[in-house]
Amino acid sequence: MKGNKINQRLVTEALLLASGYRKYTGEKLDIYYSSEICAHIGNCVRGNPVAFQVGRRPWIMSDKGECEATMAVVNSCPTGALKYIVKE
Numbered sequence: 001m002k003g004n005k006i007n008q009r010l011v012t013e014a015l016l017l018a019s020g021y022r023k024y025t026g027e028k029l030d031i032y033y034s035s036e037i038c039a040h041i042g043n044c045v046r047g048n049p050v051a052f053q054v055g056r057r058p059w060i061m062s063d064k065g066e067c068e069a070t071m072a073v074v075n076s077c078p079t080g081a082l083k084y085i086v087k088e
Contacts, residue, residue, distance in 0.1 A: 003083050005076055013030070016083055024061070026063045028063070029071065030085045037080055039078070043076045047073035048070055071086075077088070
């Protein structure tokens with residue numbers, strides 16, 4: 001699943017926030033998370049435990065680790081509970 005698309009269309013912040021996603025702001029990359037969609041499979045915490053760390057607040061820190069690696073982990077989310085928007 002592409003972490004920057006929903007139904008083949010690029011996501012926008014307005015769409016994600018209106019859909020109930022929570023925003024985690026980073027310098028190069030904003031990550032959005034929906035607890036309603038998440039199935040707690042754990043691809044995120046296993047794929048990049050530096051950026052995704054359950055028990056830490058905030059539990060998502062997109063500036064921790066490489067941007068490309070974090071996007072790959074978000075893309076591996078099978079439910080679409082994680083999305084991202086790259087800052088220009």
